[in-house]
Amino acid sequence: MNGEQDLSINLARADQALIDRLRAGDESIFTQMVDQYHASMVRIAAIYVNEYAVAEEVVQDTWIAVLKGLDRFEGRSSFKTWVFTILTNRAKTRATRESRYIPLELTDEPDGGTSINNDFHVPVNIDTSAYEHGWIPPSWDTIPETRLLGHETRDVIFRTIDALPSNQQQVIRLRDIDGFSAEEVCNMMQLSESNQRVLLHRARGRVRQALDVYFAQE
Amino acid sequence: MAHDLSCQELANLLTDYLEEALPDDVRGKFEEHLEHCGYCVAFVDQMNWSIKLTHDLGSPPSPAPGHDELLKLFRDWKSDQS
Numbered sequence: 001m002n003g004e005q006d007l008s009i010n011l012a013r014a015d016q017a018l019i020d021r022l023r024a025g026d027e028s029i030f031t032q033m034v035d036q037y038h039a040s041m042v043r044i045a046a047i048y049v050n051e052y053a054v055a056e057e058v059v060q061d062t063w064i065a066v067l068k069g070l071d072r073f074e075g076r077s078s079f080k081t082w083v084f085t086i087l088t089n090r091a092k093t094r095a096t097r098e099s100r101y102i103p104l105e106l107t108d109e110p111d112g113g114t115s116i117n118n119d120f121h122v123p124v125n126i127d128t129s130a131y132e133h134g135w136i137p138p139s140w141d142t143i144p145e146t147r148l149l150g151h152e153t154r155d156v157i158f159r160t161i162d163a164l165p166s167n168q169q170q171v172i173r174l175r176d177i178d179g180f181s182a183e184e185v186c187n188m189m190q191l192s193e194s195n196q197r198v199l200l201h202r203a204r205g206r207v208r209q210a211l212d213v214y215f216a217q218e
Numbered sequence: 219m220a221h222d223l224s225c226q227e228l229a230n231l232l233t234d235y236l237e238e239a240l241p242d243d244v245r246g247k248f249e250e251h252l253e254h255c256g257y258c259v260a261f262v263d264q265m266n267w268s269i270k271l272t273h274d275l276g277s278p279p280s281p282a283p284g285h286d287e288l289l290k291l292f293r294d295w296k297s298d299q300s
Contacts, residue, residue: 025292025296025299027289027292027293030288030289030292031285031288031289034285034288038288039277040277060287060288060291063288063291063292064291064295067291067292067295068295115226115229115230116229116230116232117229118225118226118228118229118258118261120260120261120264136256136257136260137260137264139260139263140263140264140267141263148271149271149274149275153271153275154275157271157272157275157276158276161272161276172272173276176269176272176273176276177272177273177276177277178277179273182237193239194239197233197234197237197239200233200237201230201232201233201234204233204265204268204269204272205229207268207272208264208265208268211264211267211268211271212264
């Protein structure tokens, strides 16, 4: 048996234990789940419904659906993926009802390509001829930690992600913030592997570009 | 056999590279390009940093969700069960 199988068996056991405790009415496991997932869930729902209060409602409805549907969980995905899939479907339904939901392909940029910006922001004190003659941008390794991990860096990341088309936003949040695998995100969003990569690629490209501009400022 | 990659082509393939989705010959060209191009090394380095920072800073310390309301949901569900 290989390590990957071990891991998925352990995960399945942990999920089963969690479901058993929920069924038994264990409030501590429920609040633990809420602490772990709730904030991420609200952010994902908000991509579709736009209003925070509505996103909160969608998440509450999702929790109810999860509890009522415990018997239907078959373990074909992880429990967490199952919860987020229910969430995504409910958020879409709610957005459609309020005519906010624009199908995936229409929200995307018209170019449909995978081209991303690989330019670096050249600080004003750099002679552009140096840039043309092989100037290499400074590495972020040398940025002091207080700046690298500071509030402003966080703000740049948030603002950039919030401004992305909704499907790119959802993919980068699920992959890079919430830590879902590519396969899980494909299942959740009903995307092909290559479409998932294109959306992730564009989203990551935007964030890198925004951070580059920010870090290049003195 | 894949042709030599330009810097823009390398940038366009970066996510496919990181996701291990490139065919072997293209992956070879990708790594070969990085061996002699400081510009692209810097680009890939920034992208790796950017992914790490998104992960580390991306989930804001959000106010703890209102447990009261959610616990009420849980208790209601529980009492419907029994």
